[in-house]
Amino acid sequence: MYQLNENYQKLPGSYLFSTIAKKVAAFTEANPDKKVIRLGIGDVTQPLAPAIIEALHKAVDEMASAETFRGYAPDLGYDFLRNAIAEHDYKAKGCDISADEIFVSDGAKSDSANIQEIFGADCRIAVTDPVYPVYVDSNVMAGRCGDYNYDTQMWSRVIYMPCTKENGFAPAFPSETPDMIYLCFPNNPTGTTITKEQLQAWVDYANKNGSVILYDAAYEAYISEDNVAHSIYECEGAKTCAIELRSFSKNAGFTGVRLGFTVVPEELKCGDVSLHAMWARRHGTKFNGAPYIVQRAGEAVYSETGKAQLKEQVAYYMKNANTIKNGLQAAGYEVFGGVNAPYIWLKTPDGMTSWDFFDYLLEKANVVGTPGSGFGPSGEGYFRLTAFGSYENTVAALERIQAL
């Protein structure tokens, strides 16, 4: 009889968003007259920018004629997109990353889950706590995380780096040396970030200790402060120790369009072995390219018109972030994030647990957020609100919270 991957059985249920959905459904059934405002899930709500819509229509028309039809895309992405990314996301920001080092994909979630495949089965991973669950779960599936302790909510082989208000949400170097270090700045879920100097210290740490950094920069478009790096390759020495994961989901509203990319520098080697070559082989074997029409939409993100329109879109969401942040502070809450990221992380009042506060906010203000404990044990006592709703809903939600 065939056997299954036993690591899957170790995974605890993924109940965070389904529990939220159930609680909200029960509440709306019991209170059909109440209008619930959802500021929970990190999904965008604004339509695609006109420049992107135009590029999509144009590419669709190309697919309608034999002369301009496109079949299989190059595994690693069309040159028109890889060149645009290299030019605008890297060269324009002083990072020496070439188009050949950019791997276009169907999104950062896939990439952040798949990237662990090229590493050894015994590698130990380090993650910030709280954390985006995909980093850990994908490593559990590969057998790297040991066993789950339901009491501590921790995996025996994972190195956790707590990020709380006590350390300013900046992870300290762990006491055990990790092989693979997952960092996400600006951070999901806390909405906080670290300075360029702090990031440089992580690059130096990785180069010194023989670790690789898997750097998730999905929220870089929301950075408003000068001393925050948009890319890890702004740091000296990053090309010998870091892979960067990037997304079009939040900066261009592509959550339902699906496009992302990963940068694996040519210089990144473990002994003689090139990680760039390994990731290219992985793409060539297990992926067949992102859709042509979607890659053309991605190209439009970098056009002058596209950039102007998306700057407005980001500003729209950051106005929401500001509304939430100021509104919560006015109501007496202790609030973090929301300056360089579309997430606001608040300390629950009066020692409430994250889930107690969830129930309280749903029942009293009819507002849905995400309990911080759902992202890891150090998220207990915190709560996430997102800036991705409409401005009208965001204002209304904050008025309700302030009236509590």
Next chain:
Amino acid sequence: MYQLNENYQKLPGSYLFSTIAKKVAAFTEANPDKKVIRLGIGDVTQPLAPAIIEALHKAVDEMASAETFRGYAPDLGYDFLRNAIAEHDYKAKGCDISADEIFVSDGAKSDSANIQEIFGADCRIAVTDPVYPVYVDSNVMAGRCGDYNYDTQMWSRVIYMPCTKENGFAPAFPSETPDMIYLCFPNNPTGTTITKEQLQAWVDYANKNGSVILYDAAYEAYISEDNVAHSIYECEGAKTCAIELRSFSKNAGFTGVRLGFTVVPEELKCGDVSLHAMWARRHGTKFNGAPYIVQRAGEAVYSETGKAQLKEQVAYYMKNANTIKNGLQAAGYEVFGGVNAPYIWLKTPDGMTSWDFFDYLLEKANVVGTPGSGFGPSGEGYFRLTAFGSYENTVAALERIQAL
């Protein structure tokens, strides 16, 4: 220092199509006046059907307005598409497969490479020889294949099932019992298939021996004969032993659009563990849904207009297949496939190797095909031509071959 996945280093270079590209480039440079006709790679050339173009434009317009904008898709696919698939691909053909058992993805290549993840590391795989390389390579990366022997071109832990003219390209049950059996019918690369009774025997074998069948039915739309199954679920007992992989690439010209799906029946269990639940968890963790606009394009494939237009498209390619098959036979070649699949598999004349014949055809007829030996040792002495070119090029290529 972190370690890498050592299995990647075991993979021999993937030189088939790059070697072909180099040889063709060298030839065209030396012979700029010669017009080369490419019947090598299995990529489609006809534009998307009008019903699909219309659906794409409509979905793009929906993304342009906040009222109809769609963010993250359901991980497993939109109901409108899963329902259409269940209705038209299964219920209409007498197969008891529900929408819940269908997992929409970005294509069959990804699925056929990823599906091995849910199985144990010690499972032994069986493949037909010749074979689509992704099945083997994805298992090599997971460490299931042992070591590669450059002389025999075989992996030490892979069970090979030769498919040659001697056995009518129908694999025999192997002497060792495999855990995972990869079957693809109609077959790539041979273009041949097996009868429904022969497939039933494989289902019975798997149920009896505790094997799981990974059934690739990417070419089912090209089936013209009555006694050939379009889905493995036409066979009794398949729901307890088989996963089916399906594609929109060849039946609807989606090679550059990217859409596929995998069927994992609820009844498929290993002991108490549901493979359906595992695949759902894999999708939920490592994938974020196919693009909304692409799923709407997929839905259009099943509309009455779409079905009529795609029937014509398939007929266009099968007219090419017939042209190649008849043309080769008239020229004295021994030819297989091309009746239920868009591939023609020919025996090389005079004991030529596959690569000798490649050079011969390129130099004498300026026609590019694919050497059979590139798909496995039992492909030596065979050669693949595809029906995916234009009709005009196909006719011209055959005239040249007949004139040799």
